[in-house]
Amino acid sequence: MLGVGRAGPRLDPSAGPDASRPVPDAAPASSVRRADPAPAERDAWAILASVAGLGPLTFAELVTRFGSARAVVESARRPGGSGRLAGLRSTAEPDRPLLGPDLLARLVEAAVGGEALLAQMRRLGLEALTLEDEGYPARLRAIELPPPVLFVRGDPAALAPTHAVAVVGTRRPSDGGRRVAARISSALARLGAVVVSGLAVGIDGAAHAAAVAEAGRTVAVLGGGHGHVFPRSHARLADEIVARGGAVVSELAPETEPTRWTFPRRNRLISGLSDATVVVEAGVRSGALITADWALEQGRECFLVPGGIDAPASSGCLSFLRTYGGVARIVAGVPELVEDLGLAGDEPDRAADRRRAGPRQRGNLVAILAELGATERLVAEALVAGRATVDELVAASDLPVASVLGVLTLLEMRGLVVGAYGRYQPAGRLAGVGPQAVRRSGAGRRPSTAGPRGAVDRAAVARPGDGVLP
Amino acid sequence: MLATVLSATLHGLDGRVIRVEVDVAPGLPGFSIVGLADTALQEARERVRGAIRNSGFAFPPRRITVNLAPADLRKAGAALDLGIAVGVLLGSEQVRATGRWALLGELSLGGEVRATAGLLPMAAALARRGVRHVVVPAEGETEARLGGIAEVVPAATLAEAVEALRGPGRARRQRPTPARIELGAPHGERAGPSDSPSARPLPPAQPSPWPDLAEVRGQLEARRALEIALAGGHGLLLVGPPGSGKTLLARTVPTLLPPLDDAEALRATIVRSVAGEPVTGLVRERPFRAPHHTSSYAAIVGGGPQLSPGEITRAHDGVLFLDELPEFSRDVLEALREPLEEGRVAISRAGRATVFPAAFQLVAAMNPCPCGRAGSEPESCRCPPGVPERYATRISGPLRDRIDLWVSMPRVAPAALVEDRVPEPSAIVARRIGLARARQLERAGVLNARVDGRRLRSLCRLTAESEGAFVALAERTALSARGAIRLLRVARTIADLAQAGPVSREHLEEAARFRAPVVDAVRARAS
Numbered sequence: 001m002l003g004v005g006r007a008g009p010r011l012d013p014s015a016g017p018d019a020s021r022p023v024p025d026a027a028p029a030s031s032v033r034r035a036d037p038a039p040a041e042r043d044a045w046a047i048l049a050s051v052a053g054l055g056p057l058t059f060a061e062l063v064t065r066f067g068s069a070r071a072v073v074e075s076a077r078r079p080g081g082s083g084r085l086a087g088l089r090s091t092a093e094p095d096r097p098l099l100g101p102d103l104l105a106r107l108v109e110a111a112v113g114g115e116a117l118l119a120q121m122r123r124l125g126l127e128a129l130t131l132e133d134e135g136y137p138a139r140l141r142a143i144e145l146p147p148p149v150l151f152v153r154g155d156p157a158a159l160a161p162t163h164a165v166a167v168v169g170t171r172r173p174s175d176g177g178r179r180v181a182a183r184i185s186s187a188l189a190r191l192g193a194v195v196v197s198g199l200a201v202g203i204d205g206a207a208h209a210a211a212v213a214e215a216g217r218t219v220a221v222l223g224g225g226h227g228h229v230f231p232r233s234h235a236r237l238a239d240e241i242v243a244r245g246g247a248v249v250s251e252l253a254p255e256t257e258p259t260r261w262t263f264p265r266r267n268r269l270i271s272g273l274s275d276a277t278v279v280v281e282a283g284v285r286s287g288a289l290i291t292a293d294w295a296l297e298q299g300r301e302c303f304l305v306p307g308g309i310d311a312p313a314s315s316g317c318l319s320f321l322r323t324y325g326g327v328a329r330i331v332a333g334v335p336e337l338v339e340d341l342g343l344a345g346d347e348p349d350r351a352a353d354r355r356r357a358g359p360r361q362r363g364n365l366v367a368i369l370a371e372l373g374a375t376e377r378l379v380a381e382a383l384v385a386g387r388a389t390v391d392e393l394v395a396a397s398d399l400p401v402a403s404v405l406g407v408l409t410l411l412e413m414r415g416l417v418v419g420a421y422g423r424y425q426p427a428g429r430l431a432g433v434g435p436q437a438v439r440r441s442g443a444g445r446r447p448s449t450a451g452p453r454g455a456v457d458r459a460a461v462a463r464p465g466d467g468v469l470p
Numbered sequence: 471m472l473a474t475v476l477s478a479t480l481h482g483l484d485g486r487v488i489r490v491e492v493d494v495a496p497g498l499p500g501f502s503i504v505g506l507a508d509t510a511l512q513e514a515r516e517r518v519r520g521a522i523r524n525s526g527f528a529f530p531p532r533r534i535t536v537n538l539a540p541a542d543l544r545k546a547g548a549a550l551d552l553g554i555a556v557g558v559l560l561g562s563e564q565v566r567a568t569g570r571w572a573l574l575g576e577l578s579l580g581g582e583v584r585a586t587a588g589l590l591p592m593a594a595a596l597a598r599r600g601v602r603h604v605v606v607p608a609e610g611e612t613e614a615r616l617g618g619i620a621e622v623v624p625a626a627t628l629a630e631a632v633e634a635l636r637g638p639g640r641a642r643r644q645r646p647t648p649a650r651i652e653l654g655a656p657h658g659e660r661a662g663p664s665d666s667p668s669a670r671p672l673p674p675a676q677p678s679p680w681p682d683l684a685e686v687r688g689q690l691e692a693r694r695a696l697e698i699a700l701a702g703g704h705g706l707l708l709v710g711p712p713g714s715g716k717t718l719l720a721r722t723v724p725t726l727l728p729p730l731d732d733a734e735a736l737r738a739t740i741v742r743s744v745a746g747e748p749v750t751g752l753v754r755e756r757p758f759r760a761p762h763h764t765s766s767y768a769a770i771v772g773g774g775p776q777l778s779p780g781e782i783t784r785a786h787d788g789v790l791f792l793d794e795l796p797e798f799s800r801d802v803l804e805a806l807r808e809p810l811e812e813g814r815v816a817i818s819r820a821g822r823a824t825v826f827p828a829a830f831q832l833v834a835a836m837n838p839c840p841c842g843r844a845g846s847e848p849e850s851c852r853c854p855p856g857v858p859e860r861y862a863t864r865i866s867g868p869l870r871d872r873i874d875l876w877v878s879m880p881r882v883a884p885a886a887l888v889e890d891r892v893p894e895p896s897a898i899v900a901r902r903i904g905l906a907r908a909r910q911l912e913r914a915g916v917l918n919a920r921v922d923g924r925r926l927r928s929l930c931r932l933t934a935e936s937e938g939a940f941v942a943l944a945e946r947t948a949l950s951a952r953g954a955i956r957l958l959r960v961a962r963t964i965a966d967l968a969q970a971g972p973v974s975r976e977h978l979e980e981a982a983r984f985r986a987p988v989v990d991a992v993r994a995r996a997s
Contacts, residue, residue, distance in 0.1 A: 172851060231856065389880045390691035401690045402964070406979035413946045421838050422691065422710065422878030 037132045044069035046121065046128035047114040049149035050253030051107050056145045058098060061091060076111035120254050124226045127152045129159075139164065143272040143298045147251035151226055153238075154247035158217045159273060163193035163343060166274035166295070168267075168288040169203025169281045174313050175388055175423060177203060177281035179431065180305055182210035184278060186432025187334050189216025191343045194246070196274045198223065198266065199234050203280045203288070206431070212240045213415065213428035219273060222250040223266045224258030249273075267291040268298070276301035276341055278331060282316035289316050296327055303340070305331040334434060365433045368416070375399060379407045380416065380426075384433050388423040473560035476572035476601055477553030478592035479545045482777060482824030483744055485588065485595030487572075488550060489539040492557030497533035503554070505538030508546045508775075517548070518555045520579030525628045526645030530562035544822060546776050548576035549586040552605065555628055556635065567635035572596045574614070575607040580650065581628040585610035587746035590739060593617025605631045613749035616739060680724045680758075684895040688882040689715055695877040695984055696833075697899055700726050700789075701906035702963030703917035705810070705832040705872050707795065709862075710879030712842045716835035719879075720760070720791045723833060725896035727756040727789070728904045734787045737827065741784055757788030759830075763797040770798075771805045773817050777824050782809050785830035795834040796864040803869055806832070810872040813920075831919070832872065837861075862987065874919060874956045875984040906966040918963045923955045930962050931972040939975040943982050957981050 037045070048059060048069050065088065066072045075081040085107065088098035099107065110117070121128065129136050129150040137159040140146050152159070167185050169177065185195045185207040195211040197204040199220035211218035218241050222229065226248070229235050238248050251269060252262065267290045271277045277295035279302075282288040295302040304321055307314020321328055331337045338344050365384065369377045375397075382396035393404050408424060411417040415428040426433065473492045478485045501515045522529045536554055538545050552575035559565040574592055575583040585607040594617035596604055606614040608624040615622050625631035629645070686693060692708055696719060699706035708716040730738055730753065738753040761770055761781040772780030782790055792798060809815045813829035838844040839858035844851040851858060862870075910917050914929060921929060932940060944954045958973070961981035965973045 233859065389688075389883075391688045391882070394690050401694045402980050403976070405691065405694065405983040406976050409943070409979040409982040413942065420878075421844060422880035 036134055037130060041068055041070050041132070042128050042130055043114070043118055044073040045130040045132070045149050046151070046253075047073050047110055047117055048107075049128070049147070049151075049251070050117050050255075051103070051110045052256070053103050053106065056148055058103075059148045061098060062088075073111045073114060076108045077114075082108050117253060117255075120227065121151070124254055125153055126226055126254065127156060129156055135160065137273055139274070140269065140272045143268065146272070147269065150249050150251055151254065152247055152249050153226060154242040155217075155245050156247065158194055158219055158245060158247040159249065161192075161194040161217065163188075163191070163341075164196055164219070164274045165193050165341060166196040166270045166277040166291065167203070167207035167280065168197055168270060168277065168291050169207075169279055170283055170286045170288060170313055170316075171200050171202035171204075172283070172313065173202045173206070173281045174311070175425060176386075177305075177307075177313055178206045178425060179386075181206040181280040182426075182431035183334050183434055184280065184331075184337060185210040185216075185218075186214050186429075187338055188343070189214035189218070190432070191338065192216075193341075193343060194219055196221065196270055198263075198270055198287075198291075199229070199231075199238060199248070201231055201234070205234060205237060207280075208237055208241060209427065210431050211246075212237070212244050214432060215244060217244060217246040219246055220248045221266055221269045221273065222248060222252070222258070223263040224250065225252045225254040225256035226250055227254040228257050230258045263287055264290050268294040271295035271300055272298055274300060276303060278303045278305070278337065279317055279320070280305045281307065281313040282320070283312055284316045284319060286316045289320055292320055292328065296324065301341075302328045303331050303337060304328055368429055368433070372411075375403055376407050376410055379404060380411060380430060383411075383417060383424060383426045384430060385435050388425065390422070390424075393424070471561055471563065473557045475553045475557050475560070476570070476596065476599075477550045477574060478572065478595050479543075479547060479549060480588040480592065480744060480776075481543070483591060483740055483779065483783075483826060485592035486543060487595055487599045487601075488543075488545060488553075490550060490553040490557050491537040491539065492554065492561045493535045493537075494530055494558065494561035495533045495535070499531040499533065501534045501536075503536040503538065505536075505541050506544045507538060508544065510548050511538075511545055511550060514548060514551050514554055514577075517551055517577045517579060518558060521551075521555055521577040521581040521628050522558060524579060524648055524650065525581035525632075526647040527559055527564050528562075530558070530564075532562065534558060534561070547586055547588070548584075549574050549588070549592060551575060551577040552583055552625075552628070552631060556631060559632065565632050565635065567637075569603060569635075570601060571603050571605065571635055572601045573605045573631060575605070575610075575625070575631075577628060583607045583625050583627060583631060585613075588744040589613045590617050590743035590749060593619050593622070594740075605634050610749075612751060613739075613743055616736070616749070616752060678725065681718055681722050682725055682896045683722045683899055684893050686715060686719050686722065686893060689719060689879055691983075692716075692719055692877050692879045693893070693899075695875045696720075696723070696726070697903060698960060698963050698967065698984070699831070699833065699875050701903045701967050702874075702910070702959065703831050703907075703919035704874035704960060704963065705919070706834070706875045706877070707873045708833075708835040708877055708879055709838050710835075711837060711844075711881055714879040714881050716879055717793055720793070720833050720835060722896060723789050723791065724755065724758045726900045726903055727758075728900070728907060729754045730756055730787060738787060741779055741786060741827075744779055745784060757785050757830075758791065759785040759788070760791040760793065763792070763794045765798075765802070767799065767801050767805065770802050771817070772815060772826050772828075773819070777817055777819065777822065779826050780815075782806070782815060782828040782830055783826040786827045788830060789833050790830040792832065792834040795836045796861060800866075804866065807868050807872070810869075834873070836865075838878070870986055871952050871956075873986065874960050876986045877984055902967055905969070906963065909966050909969070910963075918959050918966070921959070921962075926955065926958055926962065930958050930965075933972050933974065936973055936975045936978055939978050943978060947982060947985065949985070953985060957985060960984060 048054060062072045063069050066075065075084055082104060085099055086097065086104055090096045090098045129152050131146065131148050135156050165188050167181055169181060181203045188195050189211040195207055195216065195218040197207045197220060199208060199222060208218050208220060220238060220241055224230055229238055241248060264287060267287060271291050271294040277291055277300060279288045279292050292302045304317040306317060306321060309318060321330065329340065369380060372380060378397040378399060379393055382393050387393050387396045390401065390404055394401055397404060408417060416426065416430040417424050418427040471494060475490050477488050477490050479488050503512060503515060519529050553573040555577055556573055560567065574589060576586050578584060589606060589610040590613050593604060593614040597618040602620040604614065604619045605623045605625050608626040611622060611624040623634040625634060695706060700723065708719065710716050735752045735754050738757060739749055742753055743749050759781045768774045768780065770781045772778060772783055809828035810832065814825050815828045816823060816825045839851055839853045839861045841852045844853065844858040907917060914921055943957065949957060957978065961973045961977040964977040964980055
């Protein structure tokens with residue numbers, strides 16, 4: 001193990017983000033910045049990283065004693081060479097061997113089977129990023145006990161952007177939670193920030209998908225090795241993340257299967273790769289709260305979306321806010337979050353910022369709607385306004401059921417809507433639009449009850465070839 | 471002397487004519503039945519003996535042999551009782567008769583004639599063999615008349631049957647019968663040989679027990695899916711949490727289907743007769759069967775010691791509704807494949823096999839996950855991750871392929887339940903369904919669900935625009951070849967409901983709404 005409790009660190013509530021950042025003096029090579037290691041040395045790092053149970057401290061000690069990872073691997077591979085490894089004594093406890101017999105056996109096995117690992121990495125398109133690499137993400141280097149090696153699929157540059165924000169949450173979100181995650185992620189992607197998350201179903205998936213839909217870069221940190229992308233239903237999402245210039249990373253060797261203990265450990269990387277962590281929805285025992293814990297531990301900012309006090313999906317967020325009220329912050333809205341993250345530019349005026357965010361959202365909606373036909377627009381607006389079932393969409397759009405059903409197929413093919421269990425959600429670029437954009441444009445209301453304003457909208461919408469809403 | 475009468479037995483849904491030969495010969499007293507008679511028939515000896523004695527006749531103390539021909543056909547059931555008893559009376563010369571007679575009915579020890587299951591197909595079989603006179607149990611008279619016999623004589627007792635054989639000329643002689651005590655007579659009526667259950671008046675006809683579509687609030691997507699499914703004979707699966715109205719919606723099916731035509735009605739009546747349900751005339755209502763998910767394999771598929779028809783046969787030409795589909799046993803669900811494909815089910819036992827018709831339309835309902843709450847808001851599904859996604863895979867691929875329409879039913883918002891707008895009633899929807907079905911039958915002779923793939927393409931007549939939309943839909947939604955056919959099929963029905971000629975883009979897009987969800991777990995396993 002990495003010396004990291006599986007439940008994550010429990011913080012002293014008084015410790016804030018300004019608490020001194022732990023200096024990872026134990027990590028190897030962190031102080032010695034040199035040119036990128038030779039390919040053979042990097043391979044050796046990868047092989048050592050694939051040894052289950054070889055923690056960062058022992059890893060560092062081995063590399064220091066042997067001078068290089070390659071020397072360690074070669075020693076383990078040489079017949080009889082493991083004698084020297086077995087004779088090493090732990091520095092901290094001199095009467096104990098540095099490597100136990102089991103660990104030593106695994107190390108020898110990994111060294112002998114190293115070529116297979118490298119072949120598998122090539123097959124999966126993985127790159128190893130070691131602590132000795134210049135390109136090793138600086139944010140991650142700064143956490144306590146950073147992983148010696150990251151297995152990266154995609155562009156490693158996505159791991160070291162100007163702004164990186166983690167968006168995480170429960171695997172069982174509410175419709176609203178999913179929408180909020182998509183809007184936050186969408187807004188971040190539009191501002192050029194990289195969205196970091198865990199590729200899980202629920203909030204994580206919504207966050208990744210919305211960033212991908214905005215053609216933004218996003219980073220998924222896996223809970224297992226690359227050979228075991230979990231859940232399998234997100235394999236395609238992972239491909240899209242890579243295709244959009246993002247990255248899928250894991251600290252575990254490709255063959256490592258995800259277990260219930262690997263996920264909490266992985267969460268420290270999600271927060272560690274980010275400037276801030278945003279928890280959208282989390283139940284009381286949600287792993288997203290572990291990520292939030294890590295964020296505070298690592299001296300990063302931590303935001304939580306509050307919810308109703310009787311909403312089970314928000315109970316974890318609320319209890320976290322209650323415990324860490326001094327340091328954890330509230331998400332008061334998407335523009336407010338953007339401002340609190342310091343991504344809103346130099347504009348200090350909150351109100352002005354909000355004014356700016358509003359029209360921008362509406363502009364975005366108008367742009368999307370302009371590509372659609374008249375009936376599609378009615379349904380799209382109702383979706384953005386939060387109507388979810390066919391019953392609600394029919395009532396809001398006043399279209400016949402048959403038309404609504406056909407239009408939903410059209411929108412789904414354009415990637416603007418997803419449906420599950422009879423409830424439909426805006427997706428893709430449509431997911432990044434808040435309901436206030438619709439409210440402002442007067443759409444999404446039931447035409448029969450809408451005032452004269454609604455009637456005007458409807459007339460405009462029904463006009464063929466009309467590109468924009470009034 | 472030797473006496474011969476005709477009777478019949480059941481084989482599957484068909485009646486088979488049986489020649490009952492009774493030889494009353496000198497020798498040690500005995501009574502044996504030969505000719506592959508089953509247990510119920512072997513016991514006929516005791517019933518016949520009692521019925522003869524208690525009707526005022528004498529059971530002859532001779533060596534009696536009953537042969538049931540043809541010898542190689544297995545005979546089952548008690549319908550041969552009356553024929554055997556009359557044969558004994560004729561053979562022992564206690565009764566004289568002429569002509570060609572057939573007799574059907576089970577006897578009680580007191581000599582009453584009771585109805586048995588399957589009178590209608592047995593009477594029909596006799597009629598096909600040119601038999602003109604048949605004595606039937608009084609309570610089964612209506613049913614037997616549907617079989618097309620020239621003269622059907624009802625008999626409530628063995629004595630009445632004997633009178634009928636003698637012809638009208640002779641005066642009926644009152645015979646002294648042994649004393650009897652009736653403590654088990656039907657209540658409120660005088661005890662006596664002519665007392666049969668059919669003499670009691672039936673309760674007055676109930677108003678339709680089925681809910682009207684107007685009682686279903688909201689669920690517009692599912693209502694539409696049901697309309698399309700019934701219009702085209704498509705398999706339909708409703709997925710929704712408990713309380714979302716799946717069962718209520720399914721129970722409106724009988725109010726939406728057109729009545730059976732003459733041939734279908736006769737078949738349905740035969741099935742009902744064989745199943746042993748009272749038949750009071752031709753069955754005109756399309757069958758709607760809703761067996762519980764704990765039903766046994768034999769109850770659903772058919773079989774059992776008598777090779778009786780199962781629920782799928784009783785749903786022939788109608789609808790089989792399987793609530794809680796994944797909870798049915800795997801065997802039962804697998805057994806549905808053949809009938810869904812062929813419209814019939816072959817049941818084989820050692821030495822016998824029969825084929826039952828089973829051209830039913832499948833309507834099924836299920837919860838979205840084992841706890842039933844996946845997808846509901848507020849989120850309350852208690853299933854472990856991945857379990858809801860896998861729940862649908864309990865339904866095997868081949869069965870999934872036979873379900874053309876999948877629809878989710880979210881819980882209805884309370885506001886919709888009290889909304890004053892009244893939803894469309896069954897009568898209006900039934901009219902549209904009837905018109906769409908008539909169009910299909912006129913065009914292809916069968917409903918769209920049973921049109922084969924090749925013929926379907928020519929029936930759909932896609933325009934250039936809809937052809938493009940079809941290709942795009944098939945590609946973007948990664949449809950399999952079967953899935954694409956299903957899409958066309960449903961689109962054709964939607965077009966028929968709209969009384970439209972060619973299938974348009976809008977029809978295809980609406981049809982695509984009802985396609986089966988892609989189950990990644992299934993896909994991953996298959997690849």
